[in-house]
Amino acid sequence: MGRKKIIVTLVLTCLTLAVFSQQKDSVKVHLNHYTLTIGAGWTHYIDNLENGDKDIQKNFAGVSFKFYWEPEYRLSLGLESGYYQLFKVKGQLTDNTTVEVSRTVLPLLLLARMRIVDNVYLGAGLGLAILTNKSSGNNMKIVTKTTSLSNFELSGAYVYPLSKHWLVGGEVKMFHFGSLADWMYSVQATCAIKL
Amino acid sequence: MKIKILYLTGLIVFIFGCSKDTTVPIPSPGSSFIKETDVLQKESKLLMEGVYSVTSGSEKFGEYIILKWNHSGLLLTCNNGLHFIMQAGHLDSVVFVQGYWRDGYSDATGLCNMYISKSEGGTTIVTRNGAQKIIIRGAYGKNNGLPDQVLTLEYLRPFSDHVKNSNYYILSHRCGGRNSDRLPVSENSIAMVRFTEQLGTTGIECDPRISSDGVVFIYHDPDINTRLTQKGPLAGDVSAYTWKQLSTFVTLIHGEKIPTLEELLTFAIDSTELRFVYMDMKSAEAVPTVIPIQQRALQHAAEKGRDIMIVLGIPTTDVLNALKAYPDYQHVPSLCELTVDDARAVNAKVWAPRWTLGTQNDLVQEMHNDGRLAVCWTIDSPNWIQNYIENGHFDGLLTNFPYVEAYYHYIQE
Incomplete structure:
Protein backbone atom coordinates (compact mmCIF):
# COMPACT_ATOMS: atom_id res chain seq x y z
CA MET A 1 0.00 0.00 0.00
CA GLY A 2 2.93 2.34 0.80
CA ARG A 3 4.26 1.93 -2.71
CA LYS A 4 0.88 2.72 -4.22
CA LYS A 5 0.61 5.87 -2.09
CA ILE A 6 3.99 7.08 -3.35
CA ILE A 7 3.03 6.40 -6.95
CA VAL A 8 -0.36 8.07 -6.62
CA THR A 9 1.15 11.12 -4.90
CA LEU A 10 3.81 11.49 -7.56
CA VAL A 11 1.40 10.97 -10.44
CA LEU A 12 -1.20 13.33 -9.03
CA THR A 13 1.45 15.99 -8.40
CA CYS A 14 2.68 15.72 -11.96
CA LEU A 15 -0.85 15.64 -13.29
CA THR A 16 -1.88 18.71 -11.34
CA LEU A 17 1.09 20.63 -12.68
CA ALA A 18 0.35 19.50 -16.20
CA VAL A 19 -3.35 20.16 -16.13
CA PHE A 20 -3.46 23.43 -14.24
CA SER A 21 -0.23 25.09 -15.30
CA GLN A 22 -0.39 28.52 -16.89
CA GLN A 23 -0.09 28.97 -20.57
CA LYS A 24 2.17 32.02 -20.17
CA ASP A 25 5.65 31.35 -21.37
CA SER A 26 8.29 33.95 -20.85
CA VAL A 27 11.34 31.90 -21.79
CA LYS A 28 12.82 32.49 -25.16
CA VAL A 29 14.00 29.17 -26.42
CA HIS A 30 16.16 28.55 -29.41
CA LEU A 31 14.09 26.16 -31.50
CA ASN A 32 15.01 22.82 -33.02
CA HIS A 33 18.13 21.91 -31.13
CA TYR A 34 19.59 18.85 -29.40
CA THR A 35 20.55 18.44 -25.77
CA LEU A 36 22.81 15.92 -24.16
CA THR A 37 22.27 15.44 -20.42
CA ILE A 38 24.28 13.51 -17.87
CA GLY A 39 22.88 12.84 -14.43
CA ALA A 40 24.28 11.26 -11.29
CA GLY A 41 22.83 10.76 -7.87
CA TRP A 42 21.11 8.61 -5.33
CA THR A 43 18.82 5.67 -6.15
CA HIS A 44 16.46 3.81 -3.88
CA TYR A 45 14.91 0.41 -4.53
CA ILE A 46 11.31 0.06 -3.39
CA ASP A 47 11.59 -3.31 -1.70
CA ASN A 48 8.73 -5.54 -2.73
CA LEU A 49 10.60 -8.83 -2.36
CA GLU A 50 8.40 -11.40 -0.65
CA ASN A 51 11.33 -13.45 0.59
CA GLY A 52 15.11 -13.35 0.81
CA ASP A 53 15.26 -9.64 1.65
CA LYS A 54 16.83 -9.92 5.07
CA ASP A 55 19.80 -7.50 5.26
CA ILE A 56 18.86 -5.97 1.95
CA GLN A 57 20.78 -2.90 0.74
CA LYS A 58 18.50 -0.59 -1.22
CA ASN A 59 20.44 2.68 -1.64
CA PHE A 60 23.09 3.12 -4.29
CA ALA A 61 24.57 5.66 -6.67
CA GLY A 62 23.32 5.74 -10.24
CA VAL A 63 24.03 7.54 -13.50
CA SER A 64 21.88 8.43 -16.47
CA PHE A 65 22.42 9.69 -20.00
CA LYS A 66 19.81 11.46 -22.06
CA PHE A 67 19.69 12.78 -25.55
CA TYR A 68 16.84 15.17 -26.42
CA TRP A 69 15.54 16.59 -29.62
CA GLU A 70 13.76 19.84 -28.80
CA PRO A 71 11.88 20.89 -31.92
CA GLU A 72 9.58 23.50 -30.36
CA TYR A 73 8.81 25.45 -27.23
CA ARG A 74 7.22 22.92 -25.02
CA LEU A 75 7.68 19.29 -26.05
CA SER A 76 10.92 17.36 -26.43
CA LEU A 77 11.54 13.80 -27.50
CA GLY A 78 14.54 11.77 -26.47
CA LEU A 79 16.33 8.61 -25.52
CA GLU A 80 17.54 7.70 -22.06
CA SER A 81 19.88 5.11 -20.76
CA GLY A 82 21.77 4.71 -17.52
CA TYR A 83 23.06 2.26 -15.00
CA TYR A 84 21.49 1.57 -11.62
CA GLN A 85 21.93 -1.00 -8.91
CA LEU A 86 18.59 -2.04 -7.47
CA PHE A 87 19.54 -4.11 -4.44
CA LYS A 88 22.08 -6.36 -2.81
CA VAL A 89 21.13 -9.17 -0.39
CA LYS A 90 23.09 -11.76 1.52
CA GLY A 91 21.82 -15.25 2.23
CA GLN A 92 23.08 -18.15 4.32
CA LEU A 93 23.43 -21.29 2.22
CA THR A 94 25.02 -23.43 4.89
CA ASP A 95 26.47 -22.68 8.32
CA ASN A 96 29.72 -21.46 6.82
CA THR A 97 28.67 -20.41 3.32
CA THR A 98 26.98 -17.17 2.42
CA VAL A 99 25.92 -16.01 -0.98
CA GLU A 100 25.47 -12.48 -2.21
CA VAL A 101 22.85 -11.59 -4.81
CA SER A 102 22.65 -8.24 -6.53
CA ARG A 103 20.53 -6.83 -9.34
CA THR A 104 21.47 -4.03 -11.70
CA VAL A 105 19.51 -2.49 -14.53
CA LEU A 106 20.34 -0.83 -17.80
CA PRO A 107 17.24 0.91 -19.18
CA LEU A 108 16.81 2.12 -22.74
CA LEU A 109 13.74 4.34 -22.88
CA LEU A 110 12.02 6.60 -25.33
CA LEU A 111 11.19 9.86 -23.58
CA ALA A 112 8.69 12.64 -24.00
CA ARG A 113 9.30 15.78 -21.95
CA MET A 114 7.15 18.82 -21.50
CA ARG A 115 8.04 22.23 -20.12
CA ILE A 116 5.36 23.14 -17.60
CA VAL A 117 6.58 26.50 -16.34
CA ASP A 118 9.85 28.29 -16.73
CA ASN A 119 12.72 25.79 -16.17
CA VAL A 120 10.41 23.04 -14.86
CA TYR A 121 9.81 19.91 -16.90
CA LEU A 122 7.73 16.75 -16.57
CA GLY A 123 8.61 13.67 -18.52
CA ALA A 124 7.56 10.10 -19.17
CA GLY A 125 9.30 7.26 -20.87
CA LEU A 126 8.65 3.77 -22.13
CA GLY A 127 11.03 1.13 -23.35
CA LEU A 128 13.36 -1.77 -22.72
CA ALA A 129 15.51 -2.68 -19.76
CA ILE A 130 18.15 -5.32 -19.25
CA LEU A 131 18.21 -6.56 -15.68
CA THR A 132 21.29 -8.44 -14.57
CA ASN A 133 21.33 -10.70 -11.55
CA LYS A 134 24.71 -11.55 -10.07
CA SER A 135 24.99 -14.25 -7.50
CA SER A 136 28.37 -14.89 -5.92
CA GLY A 137 29.71 -16.99 -3.09
CA ASN A 138 30.79 -20.57 -2.53
CA ASN A 139 33.66 -19.95 -5.01
CA MET A 140 31.37 -19.36 -7.94
CA LYS A 141 29.69 -16.49 -9.68
CA ILE A 142 26.44 -16.84 -11.58
CA VAL A 143 25.20 -14.10 -13.88
CA THR A 144 21.76 -14.17 -15.47
CA LYS A 145 20.14 -11.52 -17.63
CA THR A 146 16.46 -10.74 -18.08
CA THR A 147 15.20 -8.51 -20.86
CA SER A 148 12.18 -6.60 -19.69
CA LEU A 149 9.95 -5.19 -22.43
CA SER A 150 7.35 -3.34 -20.39
CA ASN A 151 9.03 -0.57 -18.44
CA PHE A 152 8.18 3.01 -17.73
CA GLU A 153 9.61 6.11 -16.12
CA LEU A 154 8.01 9.27 -14.75
CA SER A 155 10.19 12.27 -14.01
CA GLY A 156 10.19 15.86 -12.92
CA ALA A 157 13.17 18.17 -13.53
CA TYR A 158 14.36 21.66 -12.82
CA VAL A 159 16.86 22.97 -15.36
CA TYR A 160 18.74 26.23 -14.90
CA PRO A 161 20.57 27.73 -17.91
CA LEU A 162 24.12 28.82 -17.03
CA SER A 163 24.91 30.07 -20.49
CA LYS A 164 23.70 29.70 -24.03
CA HIS A 165 24.96 26.12 -24.14
CA TRP A 166 25.30 24.89 -20.60
CA LEU A 167 22.51 23.97 -18.19
CA VAL A 168 22.49 22.45 -14.72
CA GLY A 169 19.64 21.17 -12.62
CA GLY A 170 18.06 18.40 -10.64
CA GLU A 171 15.73 15.57 -11.46
CA VAL A 172 13.48 13.20 -9.55
CA LYS A 173 12.35 10.10 -11.37
CA MET A 174 10.66 6.83 -10.74
CA PHE A 175 11.11 3.64 -12.74
CA HIS A 176 9.08 0.47 -13.06
CA PHE A 177 10.63 -2.61 -14.63
CA GLY A 178 7.68 -4.79 -15.58
CA SER A 179 9.18 -8.20 -16.18
CA LEU A 180 10.53 -8.53 -12.63
CA ALA A 181 8.02 -6.10 -11.08
CA ASP A 182 10.80 -3.89 -9.69
CA TRP A 183 10.31 -0.24 -8.69
CA MET A 184 12.94 2.35 -7.92
CA TYR A 185 13.31 6.10 -7.69
CA SER A 186 16.27 8.33 -8.12
CA VAL A 187 17.26 11.90 -7.27
CA GLN A 188 20.00 13.20 -9.53
CA ALA A 189 21.99 16.31 -10.25
CA THR A 190 22.16 16.95 -13.98
CA CYS A 191 24.40 18.77 -16.36
CA ALA A 192 23.35 19.39 -19.96
CA ILE A 193 24.86 20.82 -23.08
CA LYS A 194 22.89 22.20 -26.00
CA LEU A 195 24.35 21.00 -29.25
CA MET B 1 -12.48 18.75 -19.02
CA LYS B 2 -13.99 15.39 -19.97
CA ILE B 3 -10.66 14.21 -21.31
CA LYS B 4 -8.94 15.22 -18.05
CA ILE B 5 -11.47 13.27 -15.98
CA LEU B 6 -11.18 10.28 -18.30
CA TYR B 7 -7.38 10.42 -18.08
CA LEU B 8 -7.44 10.63 -14.30
CA THR B 9 -9.93 7.74 -14.03
CA GLY B 10 -7.85 5.62 -16.39
CA LEU B 11 -4.72 6.32 -14.37
CA ILE B 12 -6.37 5.32 -11.09
CA VAL B 13 -7.72 2.10 -12.68
CA PHE B 14 -4.23 1.38 -14.04
CA ILE B 15 -2.58 1.83 -10.66
CA PHE B 16 -5.12 -0.05 -8.57
CA GLY B 17 -6.33 -2.48 -11.23
CA CYS B 18 -3.75 -5.24 -10.87
CA SER B 19 -4.68 -8.03 -8.49
CA LYS B 20 -2.05 -10.21 -6.88
CA ASP B 21 -4.69 -12.75 -5.77
CA THR B 22 -3.48 -16.10 -6.94
CA THR B 23 -6.06 -18.35 -5.39
CA VAL B 24 -9.77 -18.78 -4.97
CA PRO B 25 -10.19 -18.89 -1.17
CA ILE B 26 -11.45 -22.23 0.04
CA PRO B 27 -14.71 -21.60 1.88
CA SER B 28 -14.53 -22.54 5.52
CA PRO B 29 -17.49 -23.55 7.67
CA GLY B 30 -15.58 -22.44 10.78
CA SER B 31 -15.60 -25.86 12.41
CA SER B 32 -15.57 -29.26 10.79
CA PHE B 33 -18.40 -31.50 11.94
CA ILE B 34 -16.84 -34.43 10.08
CA LYS B 35 -14.07 -34.63 12.71
CA GLU B 36 -16.75 -35.72 15.21
CA THR B 37 -17.90 -38.62 13.02
CA ASP B 38 -16.58 -42.17 12.62
CA VAL B 39 -14.52 -43.23 9.63
CA LEU B 40 -16.32 -45.19 6.93
CA GLN B 41 -14.92 -48.60 6.04
CA LYS B 42 -13.56 -49.22 2.55
CA GLU B 43 -16.54 -51.43 1.62
CA SER B 44 -18.93 -48.70 2.73
CA LYS B 45 -17.12 -46.21 0.55
CA LEU B 46 -17.34 -48.51 -2.45
CA LEU B 47 -21.11 -48.83 -1.88
CA MET B 48 -21.45 -45.05 -2.15
CA GLU B 49 -19.50 -44.77 -5.41
CA GLY B 50 -21.43 -44.50 -8.64
CA VAL B 51 -23.61 -42.35 -10.82
CA TYR B 52 -26.25 -40.19 -9.12
CA SER B 53 -29.10 -38.29 -10.70
CA VAL B 54 -29.54 -34.73 -9.47
CA THR B 55 -33.18 -34.41 -8.38
CA SER B 56 -32.80 -30.92 -6.85
CA GLY B 57 -30.12 -28.52 -8.05
CA SER B 58 -29.86 -29.85 -11.60
CA GLU B 59 -30.16 -26.33 -13.03
CA LYS B 60 -26.67 -25.66 -11.64
CA PHE B 61 -25.03 -29.06 -11.43
CA GLY B 62 -26.55 -30.83 -14.43
CA GLU B 63 -28.53 -34.04 -14.68
CA TYR B 64 -25.93 -36.42 -13.24
CA ILE B 65 -23.14 -36.34 -10.68
CA ILE B 66 -20.34 -38.86 -10.26
CA LEU B 67 -19.35 -39.81 -6.71
CA LYS B 68 -15.86 -41.28 -6.40
CA TRP B 69 -13.71 -41.76 -3.31
CA ASN B 70 -10.02 -40.92 -3.42
CA HIS B 71 -7.00 -41.10 -1.16
CA SER B 72 -8.07 -38.13 0.95
CA GLY B 73 -11.81 -37.76 0.63
CA LEU B 74 -14.54 -37.98 -1.92
CA LEU B 75 -15.08 -36.16 -5.17
CA LEU B 76 -18.48 -35.32 -6.61
CA THR B 77 -18.10 -34.11 -10.15
CA CYS B 78 -20.37 -32.74 -12.85
CA ASN B 79 -20.08 -32.42 -16.62
CA ASN B 80 -19.50 -28.64 -16.59
CA GLY B 81 -16.43 -28.24 -14.40
CA LEU B 82 -18.34 -27.91 -11.14
CA HIS B 83 -17.02 -30.30 -8.56
CA PHE B 84 -17.22 -30.92 -4.82
CA ILE B 85 -14.23 -31.69 -2.60
CA MET B 86 -15.80 -33.41 0.35
CA GLN B 87 -15.11 -35.41 3.50
CA ALA B 88 -17.53 -37.95 4.92
CA GLY B 89 -18.06 -39.95 8.08
CA HIS B 90 -20.91 -41.54 9.98
CA LEU B 91 -22.63 -41.28 13.32
CA ASP B 92 -24.67 -44.41 13.99
CA SER B 93 -26.34 -45.09 10.66
CA VAL B 94 -26.39 -41.56 9.33
CA VAL B 95 -23.66 -40.60 6.87
CA PHE B 96 -22.55 -36.97 6.87
CA VAL B 97 -20.82 -35.36 3.91
CA GLN B 98 -19.22 -31.92 4.23
CA GLY B 99 -16.96 -29.77 2.11
CA TYR B 100 -17.03 -27.21 -0.66
CA TRP B 101 -17.82 -26.92 -4.32
CA ARG B 102 -15.83 -25.03 -6.94
CA ASP B 103 -16.31 -24.19 -10.58
CA GLY B 104 -13.05 -25.13 -12.27
CA TYR B 105 -13.69 -22.70 -15.13
CA SER B 106 -14.40 -19.66 -12.92
CA ASP B 107 -13.87 -18.43 -9.35
CA ALA B 108 -17.32 -19.52 -8.11
CA THR B 109 -17.20 -21.57 -4.93
CA GLY B 110 -19.22 -22.27 -1.80
CA LEU B 111 -19.84 -24.53 1.15
CA CYS B 112 -21.83 -27.75 0.94
CA ASN B 113 -23.34 -29.88 3.69
CA MET B 114 -25.14 -33.15 2.98
CA TYR B 115 -26.26 -36.32 4.72
CA ILE B 116 -27.66 -39.76 4.04
CA SER B 117 -30.37 -40.69 6.51
CA LYS B 118 -30.76 -44.14 8.02
CA SER B 119 -33.73 -45.02 5.85
CA GLU B 120 -32.33 -43.55 2.66
CA GLY B 121 -29.15 -45.60 2.47
CA GLY B 122 -27.29 -44.73 5.68
CA THR B 123 -27.92 -48.14 7.25
CA THR B 124 -26.99 -49.93 4.04
CA ILE B 125 -23.72 -48.02 3.77
CA VAL B 126 -22.68 -48.31 7.41
CA THR B 127 -23.65 -51.98 7.85
CA ARG B 128 -22.67 -52.84 4.26
CA ASN B 129 -25.87 -54.83 4.04
CA GLY B 130 -29.16 -54.37 2.23
CA ALA B 131 -30.48 -52.91 -0.99
CA GLN B 132 -28.39 -50.12 -2.51
CA LYS B 133 -30.84 -47.24 -2.51
CA ILE B 134 -29.10 -44.03 -1.54
CA ILE B 135 -30.45 -40.51 -1.40
CA ILE B 136 -28.03 -37.75 -0.45
CA ARG B 137 -29.80 -34.63 0.79
CA GLY B 138 -28.32 -31.30 1.64
CA ALA B 139 -27.61 -27.81 0.49
CA TYR B 140 -24.92 -25.68 -1.07
CA GLY B 141 -24.10 -22.01 -0.59
CA LYS B 142 -21.97 -19.26 -2.01
CA ASN B 143 -18.49 -18.52 -0.66
CA ASN B 144 -18.53 -18.66 3.15
CA GLY B 145 -22.30 -18.16 3.33
CA LEU B 146 -24.46 -20.79 4.93
CA PRO B 147 -25.59 -23.43 2.44
CA ASP B 148 -29.18 -22.49 1.59
CA GLN B 149 -29.79 -23.92 -1.88
CA VAL B 150 -31.27 -27.41 -1.92
CA LEU B 151 -29.26 -30.20 -3.49
CA THR B 152 -30.55 -33.77 -3.66
CA LEU B 153 -28.78 -36.69 -5.29
CA GLU B 154 -30.31 -40.08 -5.93
CA TYR B 155 -28.19 -43.17 -6.54
CA LEU B 156 -28.73 -44.35 -10.09
CA ARG B 157 -26.21 -47.10 -10.76
CA PRO B 158 -22.70 -48.31 -9.91
CA PHE B 159 -19.84 -47.73 -12.31
CA SER B 160 -20.07 -49.99 -15.34
CA ASP B 161 -17.94 -53.12 -15.66
CA HIS B 162 -16.19 -51.39 -18.56
CA VAL B 163 -15.10 -48.62 -16.23
Missing part, protein backbone atom coordinates in the same frame (compact mmCIF):
# COMPACT_ATOMS: atom_id res chain seq x y z
CA LYS B 164 -14.24 -50.92 -13.32
CA ASN B 165 -12.11 -53.19 -15.50
CA SER B 166 -10.33 -50.50 -17.47
CA ASN B 167 -6.80 -49.43 -16.65
CA TYR B 168 -7.53 -45.81 -17.49
CA TYR B 169 -5.37 -42.90 -16.29
CA ILE B 170 -6.75 -39.47 -15.43
CA LEU B 171 -3.54 -37.48 -15.88
CA SER B 172 -3.12 -34.00 -14.47
CA HIS B 173 -0.74 -31.36 -15.73
CA ARG B 174 2.11 -29.83 -13.64
CA CYS B 175 1.88 -32.28 -10.78
CA GLY B 176 -1.88 -31.92 -10.69
CA GLY B 177 -2.92 -28.37 -11.52
CA ARG B 178 -1.81 -25.02 -12.86
CA ASN B 179 -1.38 -21.74 -10.98
CA SER B 180 -3.61 -20.05 -13.55
CA ASP B 181 -6.55 -22.11 -12.29
CA ARG B 182 -6.12 -20.41 -8.90
CA LEU B 183 -5.79 -23.57 -6.88
CA PRO B 184 -4.79 -23.35 -3.20
CA VAL B 185 -1.35 -24.91 -3.75
CA SER B 186 1.43 -24.25 -6.25
CA GLU B 187 1.87 -26.11 -9.50
CA ASN B 188 4.77 -28.57 -9.57
CA SER B 189 4.95 -28.83 -5.79
CA ILE B 190 4.68 -31.71 -3.34
CA ALA B 191 1.56 -30.02 -1.94
CA MET B 192 -0.02 -30.18 -5.39
CA VAL B 193 0.74 -33.91 -5.66
CA ARG B 194 -1.10 -34.35 -2.35
CA PHE B 195 -3.98 -32.09 -3.37
CA THR B 196 -4.63 -33.33 -6.88
CA GLU B 197 -6.00 -36.72 -5.89
CA GLN B 198 -8.97 -34.83 -4.45
CA LEU B 199 -9.69 -33.63 -7.99
CA GLY B 200 -9.93 -37.18 -9.34
CA THR B 201 -6.36 -37.44 -10.63
CA THR B 202 -4.83 -40.90 -10.92
CA GLY B 203 -1.55 -39.85 -12.56
CA ILE B 204 0.55 -36.71 -12.87
CA GLU B 205 2.80 -34.96 -15.33
CA CYS B 206 5.80 -33.05 -13.92
CA ASP B 207 8.55 -30.87 -15.40
CA PRO B 208 12.12 -31.92 -14.51
CA ARG B 209 14.99 -29.47 -15.02
CA ILE B 210 18.59 -29.68 -13.90
CA SER B 211 20.50 -27.15 -11.79
CA SER B 212 24.02 -25.98 -12.61
CA ASP B 213 25.38 -28.47 -10.06
CA GLY B 214 23.44 -31.45 -11.39
CA VAL B 215 20.37 -31.68 -9.14
CA VAL B 216 17.13 -32.51 -10.95
CA PHE B 217 14.27 -30.37 -9.71
CA ILE B 218 10.67 -29.77 -10.77
CA TYR B 219 9.85 -26.39 -12.31
CA HIS B 220 7.97 -25.53 -15.48
CA ASP B 221 9.31 -22.26 -16.89
CA PRO B 222 12.88 -21.64 -18.08
CA ASP B 223 13.19 -18.56 -15.87
CA ILE B 224 12.42 -17.52 -12.31
CA ASN B 225 9.32 -15.36 -12.47
CA THR B 226 6.43 -14.11 -10.36
CA ARG B 227 3.95 -16.37 -12.17
CA LEU B 228 5.51 -19.35 -10.43
CA THR B 229 7.37 -17.91 -7.45
CA GLN B 230 7.04 -15.34 -4.74
CA LYS B 231 9.17 -12.36 -5.64
CA GLY B 232 12.69 -13.00 -4.44
CA PRO B 233 16.20 -11.82 -5.22
CA LEU B 234 17.00 -14.40 -7.92
CA ALA B 235 15.92 -13.88 -11.52
CA GLY B 236 16.71 -15.18 -14.97
CA ASP B 237 17.56 -18.70 -16.17
CA VAL B 238 16.53 -21.08 -13.39
CA SER B 239 19.00 -23.76 -14.51
CA ALA B 240 21.95 -21.36 -14.15
CA TYR B 241 21.72 -21.54 -10.35
CA THR B 242 22.95 -24.21 -7.98
CA TRP B 243 20.41 -26.29 -6.10
CA LYS B 244 21.49 -24.69 -2.81
CA GLN B 245 20.78 -21.25 -4.20
CA LEU B 246 17.40 -22.29 -5.57
CA SER B 247 16.36 -23.99 -2.37
CA THR B 248 17.56 -21.02 -0.27
CA PHE B 249 16.15 -18.13 -2.28
CA VAL B 250 13.21 -19.42 -4.31
CA THR B 251 9.77 -19.98 -2.82
CA LEU B 252 6.84 -21.10 -4.94
CA ILE B 253 3.82 -18.85 -5.23
CA HIS B 254 1.91 -20.42 -2.33
CA GLY B 255 4.95 -20.72 -0.06
CA GLU B 256 6.24 -24.20 -0.91
CA LYS B 257 9.84 -24.94 -1.82
CA ILE B 258 10.78 -26.29 -5.26
CA PRO B 259 10.93 -30.09 -4.96
CA THR B 260 13.69 -32.26 -6.31
CA LEU B 261 12.61 -35.07 -8.64
CA GLU B 262 13.70 -37.56 -6.02
CA GLU B 263 11.52 -35.95 -3.32
CA LEU B 264 8.56 -35.86 -5.68
CA LEU B 265 8.80 -39.50 -6.72
CA THR B 266 9.31 -40.68 -3.14
CA PHE B 267 6.22 -38.74 -2.06
CA ALA B 268 4.13 -40.06 -4.96
CA ILE B 269 5.11 -43.63 -4.11
CA ASP B 270 4.89 -43.45 -0.31
CA SER B 271 2.05 -41.03 0.30
CA THR B 272 -0.43 -41.23 -2.59
CA GLU B 273 -2.33 -43.78 -4.64
CA LEU B 274 -1.21 -42.26 -7.94
CA ARG B 275 -0.50 -44.85 -10.63
CA PHE B 276 1.37 -42.83 -13.23
CA VAL B 277 4.14 -40.22 -13.22
CA TYR B 278 5.03 -38.64 -16.54
CA MET B 279 8.35 -36.79 -16.39
CA ASP B 280 8.05 -34.24 -19.19
CA MET B 281 11.75 -33.56 -19.71
CA LYS B 282 12.50 -29.85 -20.07
CA SER B 283 16.16 -30.39 -20.83
CA ALA B 284 17.99 -33.08 -22.79
CA GLU B 285 21.07 -32.61 -20.59
CA ALA B 286 19.11 -33.88 -17.61
CA VAL B 287 18.35 -37.26 -19.21
CA PRO B 288 21.44 -39.17 -17.95
CA THR B 289 20.83 -37.83 -14.43
CA VAL B 290 17.08 -38.52 -14.44
CA ILE B 291 17.30 -42.16 -15.52
CA PRO B 292 19.14 -43.42 -12.37
CA ILE B 293 16.63 -41.48 -10.22
CA GLN B 294 13.80 -43.11 -12.16
CA GLN B 295 15.36 -46.55 -11.68
CA ARG B 296 15.78 -46.03 -7.93
CA ALA B 297 12.18 -44.85 -7.66
CA LEU B 298 10.86 -47.86 -9.58
CA GLN B 299 12.92 -50.13 -7.32
CA HIS B 300 11.47 -48.38 -4.25
CA ALA B 301 7.94 -48.74 -5.65
CA ALA B 302 8.49 -52.45 -6.29
CA GLU B 303 9.70 -52.92 -2.71
CA LYS B 304 6.57 -51.21 -1.44
CA GLY B 305 4.32 -53.23 -3.74
CA ARG B 306 3.12 -50.06 -5.48
CA ASP B 307 1.64 -50.38 -8.97
CA ILE B 308 2.97 -47.12 -10.40
CA MET B 309 4.32 -46.34 -13.84
CA ILE B 310 7.14 -43.76 -13.90
CA VAL B 311 8.06 -42.80 -17.43
CA LEU B 312 10.64 -40.49 -18.95
CA GLY B 313 8.83 -38.12 -21.31
CA ILE B 314 10.31 -37.50 -24.76
CA PRO B 315 8.86 -34.23 -26.05
CA THR B 316 11.65 -33.30 -28.50
CA THR B 317 14.21 -34.95 -30.75
CA ASP B 318 16.95 -33.57 -28.47
CA VAL B 319 15.59 -35.61 -25.59
CA LEU B 320 15.08 -38.58 -27.91
CA ASN B 321 18.74 -38.42 -28.98
CA ALA B 322 19.89 -37.99 -25.38
CA LEU B 323 17.94 -41.13 -24.46
CA LYS B 324 19.39 -43.05 -27.41
CA ALA B 325 22.87 -42.12 -26.19
CA TYR B 326 22.17 -43.77 -22.85
CA PRO B 327 23.38 -47.38 -22.44
CA ASP B 328 20.61 -49.97 -22.75
CA TYR B 329 18.11 -47.17 -23.47
CA GLN B 330 15.44 -49.54 -24.75
CA HIS B 331 14.94 -50.75 -21.19
CA VAL B 332 14.31 -47.24 -19.86
CA PRO B 333 10.53 -46.84 -19.34
CA SER B 334 9.62 -43.89 -21.54
CA LEU B 335 6.74 -41.97 -23.02
CA CYS B 336 7.25 -40.66 -26.53
CA GLU B 337 5.39 -37.57 -27.73
CA LEU B 338 6.86 -37.88 -31.24
CA THR B 339 5.86 -40.37 -33.95
CA VAL B 340 4.89 -44.01 -33.47
CA ASP B 341 8.15 -44.95 -35.21
CA ASP B 342 10.11 -42.94 -32.64
CA ALA B 343 8.12 -44.64 -29.87
CA ARG B 344 9.07 -48.02 -31.32
CA ALA B 345 12.70 -47.01 -31.80
CA VAL B 346 13.21 -46.39 -28.10
CA ASN B 347 10.77 -49.12 -27.07
CA ALA B 348 8.61 -46.53 -25.30
CA LYS B 349 6.00 -47.93 -22.95
CA VAL B 350 3.64 -45.11 -23.88
CA TRP B 351 2.96 -43.14 -27.04
CA ALA B 352 1.55 -39.67 -26.35
CA PRO B 353 0.40 -37.58 -29.30
CA ARG B 354 -0.85 -34.01 -29.10
CA TRP B 355 -4.67 -33.95 -28.86
CA THR B 356 -5.09 -31.65 -31.85
CA LEU B 357 -3.97 -34.52 -34.10
CA GLY B 358 -7.27 -36.26 -33.41
CA THR B 359 -8.19 -39.56 -31.80
CA GLN B 360 -5.99 -41.48 -34.30
CA ASN B 361 -7.70 -44.73 -33.37
CA ASP B 362 -5.79 -46.76 -35.97
CA LEU B 363 -2.39 -45.68 -34.59
CA VAL B 364 -3.59 -46.15 -31.01
CA GLN B 365 -4.64 -49.70 -31.98
CA GLU B 366 -1.17 -50.29 -33.47
CA MET B 367 0.39 -49.19 -30.20
CA HIS B 368 -1.92 -51.46 -28.23
CA ASN B 369 -1.00 -54.33 -30.57
CA ASP B 370 2.68 -53.61 -29.76
CA GLY B 371 1.86 -53.82 -26.05
CA ARG B 372 2.23 -50.07 -25.55
CA LEU B 373 -0.17 -47.62 -23.98
CA ALA B 374 -1.39 -44.45 -25.67
CA VAL B 375 -2.28 -41.25 -23.84
CA CYS B 376 -3.11 -37.86 -25.26
CA TRP B 377 -2.11 -34.32 -24.16
CA THR B 378 -3.33 -31.69 -23.14
CA ILE B 379 -7.06 -31.52 -23.50
CA ASP B 380 -9.14 -29.09 -21.43
CA SER B 381 -12.49 -28.37 -23.07
CA PRO B 382 -15.34 -30.45 -21.59
CA ASN B 383 -16.74 -31.15 -25.07
CA TRP B 384 -13.45 -32.42 -26.39
CA ILE B 385 -12.79 -34.47 -23.26
CA GLN B 386 -16.20 -36.10 -23.73
CA ASN B 387 -15.53 -36.65 -27.43
CA TYR B 388 -12.13 -38.26 -26.87
CA ILE B 389 -13.36 -40.52 -24.08
CA GLU B 390 -16.44 -41.63 -26.00
CA ASN B 391 -14.86 -41.96 -29.44
CA GLY B 392 -11.17 -42.48 -28.76
CA HIS B 393 -9.30 -45.52 -27.48
CA PHE B 394 -6.66 -43.75 -25.43
CA ASP B 395 -5.56 -45.20 -22.09
CA GLY B 396 -5.66 -41.76 -20.51
CA LEU B 397 -5.84 -38.05 -21.22
CA LEU B 398 -3.60 -35.35 -19.81
CA THR B 399 -5.68 -32.38 -18.68
CA ASN B 400 -5.81 -29.35 -16.41
CA PHE B 401 -9.37 -30.27 -15.42
CA PRO B 402 -9.19 -33.83 -14.05
CA TYR B 403 -12.67 -33.65 -12.49
CA VAL B 404 -14.21 -33.14 -15.94
CA GLU B 405 -12.27 -36.10 -17.28
CA ALA B 406 -13.33 -38.12 -14.22
CA TYR B 407 -16.98 -37.32 -14.94
CA TYR B 408 -16.84 -38.47 -18.55
CA HIS B 409 -14.75 -41.52 -17.72
CA TYR B 410 -16.81 -42.83 -14.80
CA ILE B 411 -20.19 -42.17 -16.43
CA GLN B 412 -19.43 -44.49 -19.36
CA GLU B 413 -21.75 -47.46 -19.62
